[in-house]
Amino acid sequence: MDTEGLRLFVMAADMLNISAAGRQLGLAPAVAGARLSKLENQVGADLLHRSTRKVSLSLEGAEFLPFAREILAQEDAALAALGHGSGEVKGTLRFAASSTFAQMYIMPILPAFLERYPEVNLELKLSDTQMNLIEGGFDLALRNYAIEDSSLRARKLADDKRILCASPSYIDKHGMPKTPEDLASHQLLTFLGGGVRKLSSPDINKLDSQFPPQGASKRIACDDGASMRVATKAGVGISMNSCWSVFQDISSGELVRVLPDYEIDDQSAIWLVYPKSNVLTAKVRAFIDFLLEEIGDLPIWMR
Secondary structure (H helix, E strand, O other): OOHHHHHHHHHHHHHOOHHHHHHHOOOOHHHHHHHHHHHHHHHOOOOEEEOOOOEEEOHHHHHHHHHHHHHHHHHHHHHHHOOOOOOOOOEEEEEEEOHHHHHHHHHHHHHHHHHHOOOEEEEEEEOOOOOOHHHHOOOEEEEOOOOOOOOEEEEEEEEOOEEEEEOHHHHHHHOOOOOHHHHHHOEEEEEOOOOOEEEEOOOOOOOOEEEOOOOOEEEEEEOOHHHHHHHHHOOOOEEEEEHHHHHHHHHHOOOEEEOOOOEEOOOOEEEEEEEOOOOOOHHHHHHHHHHHHHOOOOOHHHO
8 A cells, every 4th residue: 555645645644735745745736636546446435525615524534544654654654664764753643631631730741741742743642531542543641540451551651549429518517427327318410421439448458439329319421520629619519530630739738638547449540542553653662652651650649
């Protein structure tokens, strides 16, 4: 398969402009159009819809796009392994992460990364709803739960710990739970689609339980960690949070730990993950190393 044609297709899909993508590759508009048509003949599908007014990605093109990105990444990695372009850290890196974690820990350090690697551009998909890496065509993603997908490789960025907390105003009004069973009579905020988590204690005299407990009132379920944290501080109820998200609020007294002898036991950590089929390119290796340097080892929320 013509990888230069693939490169043109990927750029045209990103820019929604075949002529502009061709100019980026030094091709005249007619040559770019002919090369794209040749690729479409090879794969047996129209990848882009063209009209006199605009270019749009076809359904087949949207399905083909992540595989085209992967083929190009494999080619770049193979050439780098042979010494072609070795040491060159450049290109666009597509990264997916939790919006809450990104706001607090990644966005503030991006200027240093961009200054260190001036030829790298970042395309960030930030959402607390998890993305499919392969279907989305991402080079790398950050996830803060145990990795079970066998199609992914993972590098641990930092330890994580999840705890229960509430605002002082909520505790003043509703009282402090003494046992996990007491949670059933409290207002709870839960993560949408998060399921039931094991609640355990290192004290052998305390029995394991679960969060949320059976029969508990789930007053709010949402898919955004930052919004859940704000609602908890406002006194809506008790929520489960990662220490990295709430440690500053607990230090300031805006939140207090609930059942401090217990924590969520789900073997969670913060992982940098990428498709197993991908050979890491220089830009991805550079970003992983940078995040490990800036965030890893003993992160601020575990000190």
